[in-house]
Amino acid sequence: MDHHHHEEKRRVWITGASSGIGYALAERMAGQGDNVSISARSADKLNELASASGNIDAFPLDVSVREDVHKTIDAIEAQAPIDVAILNAGAWALMDADQMDVAKIRTGLEVNYMGVIYAIEKLIPLMRERGGGHIAIMASVAGFRGLPRSMAYGPTKAALINLAETLKPELEQFGIHVSVINPGFVDTPATRDNPFPMPDLITADEAARYIAEGIDKQKVEIIFPWRFALIMKLLRILPNRPFYWAMRRIMGR
Numbered sequence: 001m002d003h004h005h006h007e008e009k010r011r012v013w014i015t016g017a018s019s020g021i022g023y024a025l026a027e028r029m030a031g032q033g034d035n036v037s038i039s040a041r042s043a044d045k046l047n048e049l050a051s052a053s054g055n056i057d058a059f060p061l062d063v064s065v066r067e068d069v070h071k072t073i074d075a076i077e078a079q080a081p082i083d084v085a086i087l088n089a090g091a092w093a094l095m096d097a098d099q100m101d102v103a104k105i106r107t108g109l110e111v112n113y114m115g116v117i118y119a120i121e122k123l124i125p126l127m128r129e130r131g132g133g134h135i136a137i138m139a140s141v142a143g144f145r146g147l148p149r150s151m152a153y154g155p156t157k158a159a160l161i162n163l164a165e166t167l168k169p170e171l172e173q174f175g176i177h178v179s180v181i182n183p184g185f186v187d188t189p190a191t192r193d194n195p196f197p198m199p200d201l202i203t204a205d206e207a208a209r210y211i212a213e214g215i216d217k218q219k220v221e222i223i224f225p226w227r228f229a230l231i232m233k234l235l236r237i238l239p240n241r242p243f244y245w246a247m248r249r250i251m252g253r
């Protein structure tokens, strides 16, 4: 293991840490000596993870409830300032355009996008006052272009990628770093039942290693695994004609 030890303990806040990528990331960062505050709705899972490590504290939370997000940040900051916020909580749903479920679309928007907005609303003034901090936003390569059956998910990730681009030059004047995380397919409870092939699927532990290293290097974009990332980068710049041809192929037409 290439665990990196820091001179000073950082305070890291990870949302969506009750399972999948967030859980693996909390374990990894606590293992490398960071103080990790973890949030999600499942208090039992958070407490279990926290009780297994002296470096982890649980702060149960629904990120789509603005007042709760603000209160949670206050509670964490009462212990120590948040140096790194990893806004990872997210909801995934497959949806066909002729079988729309507007409630699910709204949940996606409220958790994936507004959840991040509520957190940065509170964090930006705090970090600005301290003259430093790091905000990492979990997006996805699925936000690069519109993908079939992704109407409840892709648009929220596209919004987050755009948001991170907006924030980066503004916040760097205050010494605040912004990272956007764009993973390919990661094996987690969210993706386990996907009815389509997932090329270059990696484990949550592998994803956590890419993310932890990217954050240490203060990378602007943390994107992995490299081969699938390259395919998605190419898809992003592909002209419409070949893009839609490829999408028809994916849909089996």
Ligand SMILES: NC(=O)c1ccc[n+]([C@@H]2O[C@H](COP(=O)([O-])OP(=O)(O)OC[C@H]3O[C@@H](n4cnc5c(N)ncnc54)[C@H](OP(=O)(O)O)[C@@H]3O)[C@@H](O)[C@H]2O)c1
Residues within 6 Å of the ligand: 015, 016, 017, 018, 019, 020, 021, 022, 039, 040, 041, 042, 043, 061, 062, 063, 064, 088, 089, 090, 091, 092, 111, 138, 139, 140, 141, 182, 183, 184, 185, 186, 187, 188, 189, 190, 191
């Ligand atoms: N897996 C992939 O292939 C992949 C690829 C690209 C990006 N991502 C992104 O990575 C992030 C983590 O996903 P994952 O694959 O690790 O999925 P996961 O295992 O389902 O984890 C999602 C996490 O978000 C939390 N969460 C969901 N709704 C929440 C809410 N309203 N308030 C607070 N926490 C909430 C869940 O905890 P509770 O249910 O306990 O609240 C859970 O801890 C997501 O943003 C996802 O979009 C995943």
